[in-house]
Amino acid sequence: MKILIVTSGDPFVRGDAETAADGLRKALVEAGHQAELIVIPFRDYPARSIPDQMLACRLLDLTESCGARIDRMIGLKFPAYLIPHPNKVIWLLHQHRAAYELWGHPVSGSLIDCADGVVVRDAIRQADCELIPEAGTLYTQSQNVSSRLQRGSGITADVLYHPPADADCFHKGSAGDYLLFPSPVRRANRQRLALQALAQCRERVVIRFAGESADPAEQTECANAIRKFKLGDRVQWLGTVPDDQKRELYAQCLGVVYPPVDEDYGYVTLEAMLSAKAVITCSDAGGPVEFVADRRTGFVTDPTPQSLAQAMDMLWADRRCAGTLGDAGRDQYQDLRISWPNVVEKLTC
Amino acid sequence: MQVLPVLARDHEIVLWTDQSRVAPEVDKIAPVAKYNPEAPPWREINEGAVSIYHLGNDPGFHAGIWQVGAQQPGIIVLHDLCLHDFFFMLFVHHRKNRDAYLDTMERWYGGEGRQSAEAFCVGGISSESMAQKFPLTREATRNALGAVSHCAWVLEELNEMPACPTAVLNLPYAGASEPRYAAWRAARDAMPHPPYRLVVFGYLTRNRRLGPLLEALAGLPERERFRLELCGQLWGESIIRDQVERLGLNSIVSLSGFLFDDQVEQKLASADLAINLRYPSMGEGSLSQLQLWDYGLPTLVTRTGWYASLPEEVTAFVSPESEIPDIQAQLRRYLADPGAFRAMGERGRRALRNHDPAHYGQALARFAAGALEHAPQAAALDLARRIGSDLTGWLPSAASPYLLERTSQEIGRVFEGRQSE
Numbered sequence: 193m194k195i196l197i198v199t200s201g202d203p204f205v206r207g208d209a210e211t212a213a214d215g216l217r218k219a220l221v222e223a224g225h226q227a228e229l230i231v232i233p234f235r236d237y238p239a240r241s242i243p244d245q246m247l248a249c250r251l252l253d254l255t256e257s258c259g260a261r262i263d264r265m266i267g268l269k270f271p272a273y274l275i276p277h278p279n280k281v282i283w284l285l286h287q288h289r290a291a292y293e294l295w296g297h298p299v300s301g302s303l304i305d306c307a308d309g310v311v312v313r314d315a316i317r318q319a320d321c322e323l324i325p326e327a328g329t330l331y332t333q334s335q336n337v338s339s340r341l342q343r344g345s346g347i348t349a350d351v352l353y354h355p356p357a358d359a360d361c362f363h364k365g366s367a368g369d370y371l372l373f374p375s376p377v378r379r380a381n382r383q384r385l386a387l388q389a390l391a392q393c394r395e396r397v398v399i400r401f402a403g404e405s406a407d408p409a410e411q412t413e414c415a416n417a418i419r420k421f422k423l424g425d426r427v428q429w430l431g432t433v434p435d436d437q438k439r440e441l442y443a444q445c446l447g448v449v450y451p452p453v454d455e456d457y458g459y460v461t462l463e464a465m466l467s468a469k470a471v472i473t474c475s476d477a478g479g480p481v482e483f484v485a486d487r488r489t490g491f492v493t494d495p496t497p498q499s500l501a502q503a504m505d506m507l508w509a510d511r512r513c514a515g516t517l518g519d520a521g522r523d524q525y526q527d528l529r530i531s532w533p534n535v536v537e538k539l540t541c
Numbered sequence: 542m543q544v545l546p547v548l549a550r551d552h553e554i555v556l557w558t559d560q561s562r563v564a565p566e567v568d569k570i571a572p573v574a575k576y577n578p579e580a581p582p583w584r585e586i587n588e589g590a591v592s593i594y595h596l597g598n599d600p601g602f603h604a605g606i607w608q609v610g611a612q613q614p615g616i617i618v619l620h621d622l623c624l625h626d627f628f629f630m631l632f633v634h635h636r637k638n639r640d641a642y643l644d645t646m647e648r649w650y651g652g653e654g655r656q657s658a659e660a661f662c663v664g665g666i667s668s669e670s671m672a673q674k675f676p677l678t679r680e681a682t683r684n685a686l687g688a689v690s691h692c693a694w695v696l697e698e699l700n701e702m703p704a705c706p707t708a709v710l711n712l713p714y715a716g717a718s719e720p721r722y723a724a725w726r727a728a729r730d731a732m733p734h735p736p737y738r739l740v741v742f743g744y745l746t747r748n749r750r751l752g753p754l755l756e757a758l759a760g761l762p763e764r765e766r767f768r769l770e771l772c773g774q775l776w777g778e779s780i781i782r783d784q785v786e787r788l789g790l791n792s793i794v795s796l797s798g799f800l801f802d803d804q805v806e807q808k809l810a811s812a813d814l815a816i817n818l819r820y821p822s823m824g825e826g827s828l829s830q831l832q833l834w835d836y837g838l839p840t841l842v843t844r845t846g847w848y849a850s851l852p853e854e855v856t857a858f859v860s861p862e863s864e865i866p867d868i869q870a871q872l873r874r875y876l877a878d879p880g881a882f883r884a885m886g887e888r889g890r891r892a893l894r895n896h897d898p899a900h901y902g903q904a905l906a907r908f909a910a911g912a913l914e915h916a917p918q919a920a921a922l923d924l925a926r927r928i929g930s931d932l933t934g935w936l937p938s939a940a941s942p943y944l945l946e947r948t949s950q951e952i953g954r955v956f957e958g959r960q961s962e
Contacts, residue, residue, distance in 0.1 A: 243924050243955065250951040274955075296588070304587045307612035311920045318917055319955045 193263035193540060195220055195227045196254055198272040199285075200234035208459055209285050211357050212333065213268055216283075216539075219532035225540065230254070232272045236290065239306035242271075243315050249274040250323075266539055267327070270316070274323050281539050282327040283352060286337055286456045291316040292344040293454065299379055320345045331538060334457045336478040352538050353530045356459040358435065362466035364522070365443030367511055370398045370428070371472070371504060372445035374438060374460055376406035381452045382474075382495075383414050389500035391421035395508040399449060402430040402441055442467035447490070447507045447514050451500065454478040465489070465525040470517035472503045483528075489521035543713040545570050547902030555589060559605035578605035586613060591909045596681055597621050597825075600631045607631070611684055614919050616909050618689040621825045622701070622846075623676040626668060633662065650675050669748070669821045676701050686919055687912030689905065691826030692847040704922060706915050708908040713901035714831035716893040725810040725836050732811050735766040737875065740812035740838075742772040742805060743829050750818035750843065750864060751781055757868035759788035763876055769816075772797040772808050809836045814875060814882060816868075820861045822846030830856075831896055834889035839882035841871055855889045857882070921956035925949065 197220075199213045213229055220227035234245055249271045254262055255278065266281045267273030270288040273280075290303040291313040303309040324330065324347055331352035332338040338349050356362075375381040383401060390397055405411045418427055433441065442448070448464035451474040458479035464471045465483065471490035473480040486492040491503035507514045545567070548554055554571040563573050576582055586592060592615030594606050607627075610617060621627070632642035639662060646654035654675055660666050682688045682703035691712050716722070732738070745751060751771065758764050775781055775796060785794045800808065809815070815833040822845045830848070833840050834855070842848040844858040857874070859867040875882050928948055936944060 240923075243920060244927075246955050247924065247928070247948070247951055250955060251947065296584075301584075305584045306587075307581070307583050307609075308614070308920075309583060309587050311614055311916055314916055315920050315956055318957070322954060 193225050194257070194260065195225050195264045195266060195540070196230055196262050196277075197227060197266045197268065198230045198232065198254070198275055199268040200232040200270065200272040202235065203233055208457065209269055211459070212285060212354060215354065215357060215532060216266070216268075216535065219536050220540070223533065223536045223540070225536075230272070232275075234269075234271060236288070236302065237306075239303055239312045240308050242288075242312050246271045246274055246315070246319055250276065252276075264540065270320075273327075274319060276326065280327045281329040282324060282331070282349075283535075283539055284324075284330070284332040284337055284341065284349065286333075287320060287341065287344065288316050289340075293340060317344065321347070329539070329541075334479045335482050336454070337456055352535055353457075353528060354535045355530050355532060356462045356466070358439075359462070359466055359530075361436075362439055362463055363443050364468035364518070365440070367446045367514060367518075368444040370400045370445055371447050371449050371507070372402065372441050372464075372469075373399050373449045374402045374441065374463070375450065375452065376403040377401070377411050377414065378407045379410050380454075383410070384417055385451055385474075385495065385497060385500060386449050387414060387417040387421065387423060387427070388497035389504060390423055390426060391417075392497050392501035393505050393508070394501075395505045396426065397504045397508045398426045398428070400428045400430055400441065400445070402433045402438060404432045439463075439467070442469060445469055446511065447472060447518070449500075449504065450477070450480055451493075451495065452477050452480070453495075455480060458483075462525065462530065464518075465521040468515075468518040468522040470507060470514050470521060472500065472507065474500065483524070484521075485524070488517065489524055490517055542567070542570075543715055543898040544902045544905070547899050548906065551902075552906060555585075557586070557609075560602070576605070576609070578608040581609050581612070583613065591615055591686070591913055593618060593905070593909065595620060596624070596627075598624060598627045600627055600635050603627065604631050604635060607681065614684050614686045614916065616687045616689060616905075616912055617682050617685045617703075618905075619678065619681065619691075622678050622690060622692070623672040623822075624681050625672040625675050625677045628677050628680060629661070629668075629671075645677065645680055646675060649677065649679055673821055679703060684919070684923070686915050687908060689908065692850055705919060706908075706912055708904070710901050710904050710908075711896045712826040712828060712831060713898035714828065714835065714893055714896040715898050716835045716890065722835070722837060722890070725806075728810045729813065732813075734813070734879070736768045737766060737813040737879065738811060739767055739769040739814050739816055740772060740808055741769070741816045741818075742800075742808065744776075745771060745773050746776040748819055748821055750820055752784060753864040754816060754818065754868060755781075755784050755788055755790060755794065757865045757872070758793065759790055760865065761869050761872055763873065764790075764793055766876060767793060767872065769794045770797060770808060770812070771795070772800050772805065774799050809833070809838065812836075812838055813879070814838065815840045817841065817848075818843045818859060818864075819848065820845055820864075822848065831893060834886070834893055837883075837886040837890040839875075839886040840889065841868070852892075855885060855892050857885065917956040921952045924956070925952055928952075 197213055197217055201210060217227045217229045236242060252275045254265055254275060256262060264279045265277035266283055268283055268285045273282045294300045295313060296304050303313055330349040332341060332349045335351050338351055341347050341349055373386055377383055386399060390399055418424060442463055447470040449472045450460045453476060455478040461471055461480040461483045471484045473484050473492055474495040475492055476495050481492055484490040484492055493499035493503045549571045556571050556573045557576050558573060559576055559578050567573060592613055594610035594615050595618045596607060597603050597620040628645060629642055632638050643655050643658050646658035657666060661671050678701035682705060685705045687705050688703045688707045689710055758769060785791060815838045817830055817833060817840050820843045826847045840856045841859060842856050844860050857871050
């Protein structure tokens with residue numbers, strides 16, 4: 193089949209959605225399809241430009257190219273999934289969250305701070321309700337996204353998990369003397385919570401933080417926390433690391449700390465499971481909680497420093513337990529049959 | 542203050558103001574929040590389900606309100622329907638932006654509007670004439686989810702119907718208690734008659750027709766049977782005083798100036814006939830007329846705007862085309878049968894039942910809830926306007942029908958959930 197994957201994104205920005213889109217395209221090609229990726233540039237400010245971009249997507253005609261029919265269109269993100277196509281499938285990575293659960297969020301709720309925020313929010317919600325069901329087949333990337341879709345738009349969608357990039361390259365190594373926290377530094381990823389927890393640990397837990405400094409202000413806050421709690425000898429900031437180094441960090445860690453707020457999916461969880469490492473996450477983390485079984489493949493704690501510290505102490509104090517939990521996580525990953533061929537099969541049937 | 546207690550009983554209200562002073566009794570009814578029109582706190586404002594903007598002709602009080610309402614769609618309550626003065630003062634005097642005023646006039650009235658605006662700026666046309674011909678009501682409601690007026694037929698007559706849903710609600714007014722009214726009536730009955738006390742009260746600007754009233758009184762042989770009291774801040778006081786002097790009315794006419802509430806009460810309670818002329822009208826409903834009815838006072842009004850909608854049995858009329866003879870005829874009619882006018886005043890008081898604040902508050906809340914459903918259409922219209930404006934710049938007319946049809950279909954699907962054909 194000739195398949196177009198349509199998504200949207202900010203030019204010069206690359207994140208998990210871009211990784212998913214690239215992985216899908218590659219998997220479709222490997223399965224014998226002709227697949228192209230169309231990225232619609234999308235900017236969510238000023239707010240009144242959002243309906244313009246929605247309309248622009250609606251006016252696109254991707255039914256044919258050079259006289260040949262495009263057999264299928266797979267939409268991933270807002271507003272690209274609004275593009276009409278007679279054979280449209282939506283594999284929803286996430287809706288425009290500022291119009292839903294992030295409406296009014298103290299940090300991430302940008303739309304509410306706009307004069308026409310209410311009108312634009314309602315337009316987004318209306319369009320989603322009306323136009324997402326245009327798709328003949330509808331999946332989301334996680335149960336968390338499915339739940340949001342149901343709550344926000346009253347639409348039901350099955351879940352279709354996919355592997356992280358280079359899934360085959362992750363491996364288990366020996367358990368070293370550190371917990372790994374592999375995420376860009378952002379408030380939503382809660383590095384600061386982990387630092388506050390570290391300060392309350394009874395054990396001499398060490399955390400290595402790997403990831404770009406996506407929010408300089410948050411980076412500064414973390415530095416302040418390290419000074420305040422005198423954690424200098426128990427924290428290592430690695431910044432951005434190459435992929436092979438990142439995989440080695442996973443392989444050699446004792447466990448992974450990953451407590452984001454309401455994450456859509458969360459590659460870190462899967463990367464940890466592929467590396468046979470236990471994951472410490474929080475009950476409000478969203479996607480990660482779908483994979484981490486408390487005290488079977490890791491720990492699901494309350495989103496408090498005290499609760500997180502207890503889990504980190506438990507892992508640190510009982511390495512055998514850490515290994516058992518990690519192995520169970522890898523087994524669970526295998527049981528879930530998370531693979532690109534499965535994704536391709538579902539999206540092309 | 543008439544409506545607020547009613548609304549606050551059933552709804553969570555936040556009162557937003559950019560004024561430095563707020564009446565102390567207000568925040569006993571609902572919380573008052575301050576805003577800067579240059580940087581409104583959108584987050585807090587957007588937490589409300591709907592915003593209601595009260596708009597009148599005074600930029601000193603209403604500029605900030607309009608500025609916020611022009612950006613955040615809500616319900617506009619039009620306390621004046623002819624808002625040309627407001628926009629002229631706002632753009633030209635307050636913002637020193639004459640171009641914005643000219644562009645606004647052209648937007649709604651084309652080349653004629655722009656030319657007239659240019660002439661007005663150099664004093665070539667009167668403000669009354671501009672207000673009647675170019676009311677700019679639609680500018681005020683351009684971004685609105687809904688508009689409330691107190692006299693819809695005036696909007697139709699002005700050809701300024703908003704694009705949004707409109708509601709016509711009677712001005713709210715909570716009348717005085719019966720015992721209090723009885724006291725006023727007793728005070729009036731205790732006064733010696735004649736002379737009959739005529740009263741004009743309020744902010745006495747040029748459209749209150751004091752000049753024709755004085756001319757009419759001066760020309761009446763029976764004028765000594767009347768006393769006229771002008772109560773309130775007087776525009777052009779020296780002109781009025783000169784006219785009183787010139788017409789030999791010094792023993793009949795007195796000027797009280799600004800009065801406090803208790804003084805107003807004393808004057809109205811002892812008056813026999815209230816002169817409440819307005820011309821030209823800005824279309825507004827008249828709270829002062831309701832106040833006069835509260836005192837059971839018979840009234841003389843100009844047959845224009847909202848006043849023209851009043852029933853014949855509750856007020857006496859003067860035609861703008863024949864003010865002086867009409868005023869004289871009504872005064873003679875009064876002398877012939879003061880009791881008939883007193884009965885008219887009583888009917889006016891009973892008419893206040895149609896201005897129940899509770900009914901107004903409920904109707905306003907219902908309308909606001911209904912107007913919220915119009916929000917997608919408002920957004921669609923805004924998008925359509927902008928798309929149309931852009932297309933005008935480059936789309937050949939031959940290509941327009943297809944693209945316009947396709948665009949309008951998709952706008953409808955995005956905003957209103959209409960299935961495309």
